[in-house]
Amino acid sequence: MRFISAHASHSHWATALERALAQVAAARAQPDTIARPNLGIVYFTDAYASAAEQLLRELRSRTGVAHWVGGVGVGIAADAQEYFDQPALALMLLQVPARDFRVFSGLKPLQPAASGWRGAHTALVHGDPAAPEMDDLVRDMARRTAAGHVFGGLVSSRTQATQIADDVLHGGVSGVAFSARVAMAGGLTQGCEPVGPARAITRCTQNVIYTLDGEPALSALLEDLGEPRLELPRLAPRLRATLAGLSHASGGAQSGRPIGAETTLRHVVGLDPTGHGVAIATALEPGMCVRFCRRDVNAARRDLIRLCAEVREELEQRREARQAATQQTAGFAGPPLTSVPARGAVYVSCAGRGGAHFGGPSAELALVRKHLGDIPLVGFFAAGEIAGDRLYSYTGVLTVFGEDPVM
Numbered sequence: 001m002r003f004i005s006a007h008a009s010h011s012h013w014a015t016a017l018e019r020a021l022a023q024v025a026a027a028r029a030q031p032d033t034i035a036r037p038n039l040g041i042v043y044f045t046d047a048y049a050s051a052a053e054q055l056l057r058e059l060r061s062r063t064g065v066a067h068w069v070g071g072v073g074v075g076i077a078a079d080a081q082e083y084f085d086q087p088a089l090a091l092m093l094l095q096v097p098a099r100d101f102r103v104f105s106g107l108k109p110l111q112p113a114a115s116g117w118r119g120a121h122t123a124l125v126h127g128d129p130a131a132p133e134m135d136d137l138v139r140d141m142a143r144r145t146a147a148g149h150v151f152g153g154l155v156s157s158r159t160q161a162t163q164i165a166d167d168v169l170h171g172g173v174s175g176v177a178f179s180a181r182v183a184m185a186g187g188l189t190q191g192c193e194p195v196g197p198a199r200a201i202t203r204c205t206q207n208v209i210y211t212l213d214g215e216p217a218l219s220a221l222l223e224d225l226g227e228p229r230l231e232l233p234r235l236a237p238r239l240r241a242t243l244a245g246l247s248h249a250s251g252g253a254q255s256g257r258p259i260g261a262e263t264t265l266r267h268v269v270g271l272d273p274t275g276h277g278v279a280i281a282t283a284l285e286p287g288m289c290v291r292f293c294r295r296d297v298n299a300a301r302r303d304l305i306r307l308c309a310e311v312r313e314e315l316e317q318r319r320e321a322r323q324a325a326t327q328q329t330a331g332f333a334g335p336p337l338t339s340v341p342a343r344g345a346v347y348v349s350c351a352g353r354g355g356a357h358f359g360g361p362s363a364e365l366a367l368v369r370k371h372l373g374d375i376p377l378v379g380f381f382a383a384g385e386i387a388g389d390r391l392y393s394y395t396g397v398l399t400v401f402g403e404d405p406v407m
Contacts, residue, residue, distance in 0.1 A: 003344030007078030073380030153382030183402030191300030196224030
């Protein structure tokens, strides 16, 4: 049974909610959707941030669903539609066995397995971008799961960095953990194109690289950009579009490989012409591998299609195995496999990836729908994306719930 998604835009949050709930009512009347939702995900743009407590109360009252997680974004995603710079909200209603999920936050920490709770295998995590040591918080959340893997993102807002986890919250991390019985597939898409080879940092101070493979870092950057000399302000637009792909693994940034999950992307934020240094928006260590990259529409599209194909293949393999086991037990052949075996999806993308980065409004979500079908989907455009045990930038994190809980 499919989860239920709904979304709407209006200048007043209550009217948008009414429209979304009308969609929910229509979906609940369909035979292929869940009958008894018990968990909700809600994302809303920052125009509604000040009304978060009222919104949460209405959601509980009108849907009968007690447990809600989510938060605010400068943009949100719903099915094949993205909403940027406009008041909007998106909902998803899930049906998950009560023993297989737990909502958590700083007010209600995630507990180990106990009676009535099977324990965390993975988790959807939301965080506050202003919280100190967020990288450590993400790693700690991943360590609390059996898979060592969480997914989600940092809420984004020009007003209040609001999170929802059975309460309206600010600061730290929150979300919902799922047991191993909840089938999921997903991954990360970077979508950047390398402009030069991988090099090792041989001298740096805090966030400034001075030498790469023993040579001046600024010279290496200009070489990768195909520029014989530093000419500002002519080069300023290209420098603003340049990212540094950083990896701790010795083989993580090999020149012949695409940008993968082992690499974190950070902006080039300044230059030191006198010291031939390049400043990066993160702390650095000697020995890290660096590859300068650029955001590229075609690379982003190819990598998102690759991720969708991998998710689809994993879900279909699970369904084929499940159907084969059923046929062996029952002694007859089931119906042919057609649609993607998914109940719903959560997609968290960087606030800098939406719209024009994929060629037009909602083009990113249209690609997901084209390659996964019209499964219910909600998400938001984040101030940082969470995948595995790390915090990323300029990425997309896709998580798809499989047809049935793992038995």
